[in-house]
Amino acid sequence: MKAFTYYLICLSSLISNSLFASNFTGEYLIRLDSFPNEYASSNNLLVSPQSNDNLLWHAQLTLQNSHYLFEDISFEWDVEVKLANQINSSKIAIKKAKINWSLNQKFAFSLGLDQQTWGRADELNPTDFAFAQDRERFYLEEKQQRKLSRKFISLDYQADDSALSLMYFPKSQTNILPTLDSIWCEKFCQLSQLEGQKISYEAAGYNVILAQKKESNHEVGIRYTDRIQSLDIGLSYFYGNDHWQRISRQFTGENEVTLQAFSPKTSMLGIDFAFSVSGIAARTEVAYFNKVKFSLLPSSESFLTSPDGLIDSKLLSSIVSIDFHAWDSIYFNIQYLYTDIKSKQSILAPAEINLTTLVMSREWFEPEIKLEMASSYDRDNSSWFYQLNVKWQLNYQQNIILGYQKFNGDDSLGYGNFKDSNSINLTTQYLF
C-alpha cells in the first residue's frame, strides 16, 4: 500500500513536470441545471434533502497527456478539477495515471490508475461492470464522466484484430452515491447509504453500532475482443465485489441497532458483438451476473443500495442497439434493454427499457445546430423520460447545449422517481 502511495507521489511529480514540459490536451465544461419545480416531500423518505436550491452549477476542467519516458515505456495521465455549488462542492481527481510498458509490439504491461468503460452498445452497457460509477452526477450525463478510476495492474495482448486484456484490481470499489445534502439524494438515498440509515435511527432514539465486515478485496477482469469477417465480437469476465453495497440491519438491544455495509461477491460473464447490414449498424450485449451467497449478521435484514436494482443471486441483462443515418442529416439510435430480474427487490430499477435517440443535424445557421432527442420507457410504459437538446457547435472545438429533461410515471417506479426533477440545463464545452 505504501509502495503504491509512493508510486502515486512519483506519478504526481511527473504530471507536474509534464504540464510544463509538453503539450497537453483537455477540455473545460460548465453546466447549469435549473429545476423549475419545487421538490415535493415524499412519504417514504428516510433522509430529507438539506438543500432546496433549485439551481446547480458545475464546472470541470480536464487535463490529459501521454508521453514516452523511455523507448518502450509511456506514461498517461488525466486530471479532473470539479467545482460545484452542491455535490461535494469541489474536488480534484486523478482519473488516469498509468505507466505502460510495451513488449515487442504485442504485449503491454500497465500499472496505475485508469478509468474504462466496457461494452459495445451506445448508452446502456450491461457488460460494463469492472469500473464503478459516480452517481453524484445525474445519471443522464455522459457516461464517461460517471466512471470512477481505480488502481489496476494489467497485461494486454494485441494481435492484428484481436486484443486480450487481463486486469487485476488490488482493492474493491464501490459506487459513489450522492451526498446527503445533494439535490439527488432525495431520489437515490431512499433506502441507501449507511450514513442515512444511521441518521434515521439516531433520530428515532436508537444507539447505532456500525459493524465492520472483512471482505476479500481482490478482483479480476478479462476482456477479449476480435473481428471475425464482418462481425466484431467481445467477451468479458469480471469477478469481485458488487459495486453496489448492501446494508444489513440487526436489532441488538431494545434501543440498539447494528448496521453493516457489505458487498456480495459477484461474477459477470458477458458477450457483445457488432455487425453492419446494408445501412444499419447493430450492437448487442448480454451479461449474466451470478452473486455468491453471502453471510449476514444473525437475524438481520438487508437492504439494497442500488438504484439500478442489479442485485440478486442470478440475473441476465441484455441489450440490442441499432443505429443508422437517414435523410441526409438525421441519425437514429434505438436501444432496447431487457433485464430478467428474478426478485422484486428492485424498487427503482426499470427492468425493461426502450431508448430511442434521434439526432437531427441541420446547418440552419453557419455554426452547426443539432437537435438531439432521446426518450426512454420502462416496462409497461409505466414510467418514462425524454430529453431535448439543442446543440450549437460554435466552431470545431466549442459547443453550447441547451437541454430539457422531463420525467413521468409512477412515483415508485423507474423514471417516475424523478418526475419532480424535470430540469433545464445549459452546458458549454471546449476541447483543446
Add this chain to the structure above:
Amino acid sequence: MNKYFVAFASILLSLNCLAQNPKVQNLMERVNNRYVGDDAYSQVKFDYKSSSGRKKEMLFSMWNLETEEGNKTLLKYKEPSFMKNSGILIHGFDNRTNLQWLYLSRASKREPRKIPNSDKGNSLFGTDFFYVDIEKKSTSDFTYSYLGEEILNNEPLKKIQSIAKNKEYPYERTISWVDEKLNMEMKIEFYQQGKLSKTLRVNKIETISGIKTATKVTVDNHKRKTMTTMSLSNVKYNQALTSNSFNFKALTAKELNL
C-alpha cells in the same frame, strides 16, 4: 400528346444506347484501374473554410492498399492534438458492402466502433468530403453515359455522367470531366436531390515515383456554401504494405510506423 411522348422517349432511348457505348465504359474502367501504386502513404491536410470565412485545419496520415478483393484505407489524425491517434479504417470490397470503423482516442470506450454504411454520405471529419469520396469505386456499380467533350484549362476533356445502380449511393448522379491522356477525373460535379451539391476540382498534379498524383484537390459545397482543400504531401508509393497492416491494432496504435 401521347404520340409526341413516344417519339421523344424513343429518341432518348436511342441516345442512351449510343451513350452506353463500350468506349465510355472502357474509358471509365481505365480511370478506375489506373495504376496508383500497390500501396501508398501520404500526409493529408484538410483546409476547411466555412460560409462565413472561418477556417480549420486538420492533418492526417493516410495509408492505402489495393488488394484483390478491394482496397483498404487507414486515416489517422496527427493534428489538432486533442484528436491525435483517432482515426478511421475502411475495408472496401468489390463485391460486397464495405466495412468502416471509427476510433476516438479520447472516448472512454477504447475500442474501434463499427459505423453504419448509411454514414457513407456523411461528412468526413467535418469536411466537405464524404466517407464515400475516399473509397475506390467499381465500374460495375455504375451506368455511364457520354455527354460530349469540353475544354477545361485548355485541355479537351470527356464529359461522362455516372449513375449508381445501388440506391443507397449518396449521390443521384455525378458528372466527370475526364482527361483521356492521364486517365484522371479533373472535375466532378455531384448531384443530390436534383441539385448540384458539390464540385470537386483537381488543382495540382505531380508525378511521384512515375505515378501521376493529384496533390491538391478542392471541393466546393454549394449546399453548405463551404469549401475544403485537400493537400497531399510526403507521398510514398509501394512501401510493401500488407493487408495485415490495416487492422484494429493499427487503428488504435499510439505510434504507427507501417
